[in-house]
Amino acid sequence: MVTIDREAAPATAVAAVPALVAALAGRRGAALTLAVLPAAVALFFRDPDRTSDRDPLDADTVVSPADGKVMYAGPGQEGVAPEGEWQQVSIFLSAFDVHINRAPYGGRLREVTYRPGRWLAAYKHESAHLNERTDLVIEREVPGGTRVVHFRQIVGLMARRVVTRVAVGEELTTGQRIGLMKFGSRMDVFVPPEADLLVRSGQRVVAGETVIARWPSQSDAT
Structure with a gap:
């Protein structure tokens, strides 16, 4: 629907x-x-409804937070990724893509930080830290520790407003709607290095459905 x-x-x-x-x-x-x-x-x-609206996703799965094309998938880029060791997936949304954003991972929303900025074309490297954006950090307790996923809504040349409808302290499910960006824009997702990236540059992804990263399960590790 x-x-x-x-x-x-x-x-x-x-x-x-x-x-x-x-x-x-x-x-x-x-x-x-x-x-x-x-x-x-x-x-x-x-x-549109997505698979994540109906089917539960396990604690090892990270899904795309947006529809669009993967611009970059690999180690966290300098000047883009938060401090520390991260793997990064950057997704470009054209004006023709669905712009409803979803949580890439389920857990407690630890941080929501809005930063005003410019409106450079979202595919430019510098847009990640110069454009208007909202950073969100989710943490989840799992056997053996805490997992953290950081993701970022970034407006672009056409998009002039980021809409975030979740707040610090909320418990989110993987694939849950969290807001939108008005017209062409970008989303970045950062996962710890122990998670495996499952997408590549140039690949089309679907919010709430395409698995972009996964932690090895306990059975895989043994």
Whole structure:
């Protein structure tokens, strides 16, 4: 099932103004043509159900937080990754991708940090630390210790607003909706080095469904 997110209402209303003006002016053909614009804007805010809405995911699984194309998958990049040792997956969202964001991993939300910034093209390396963004950190207790996953919503050249609908202290499930970014943007995910990355640059991923990393299970380790 596909629904339209509530953030669509104001943007769609603005996009409908040209069609309304044309209709009031008696320009029926132009009005019909311009009516495509609010329809396209509403479609941008589509919110389809995903497998993670129905099926539980195990504690070893990290899923994509966004639809889009993997720009980078490998060791944490200098100037992009948080301090420490990380593996990184960076995903670019075009204006045609679903922009509802999901938690890549389940656990307690330890940090939510919004940082204002610029609106460079999201595929540029420097956009990760110069653009408007929200950093989120999830931690989860597992046998043998605590696992931490850090992920980041980054707006781009077209996207001018990041929407985060979760708060510190919340318990999230893997694949749970956490917000969205308005128009083309980027998401970065950082996992500890002991987790195996399962995606590569150029690969298309689906939020809440594509497994991007996995910790070796206890049975694999023995």
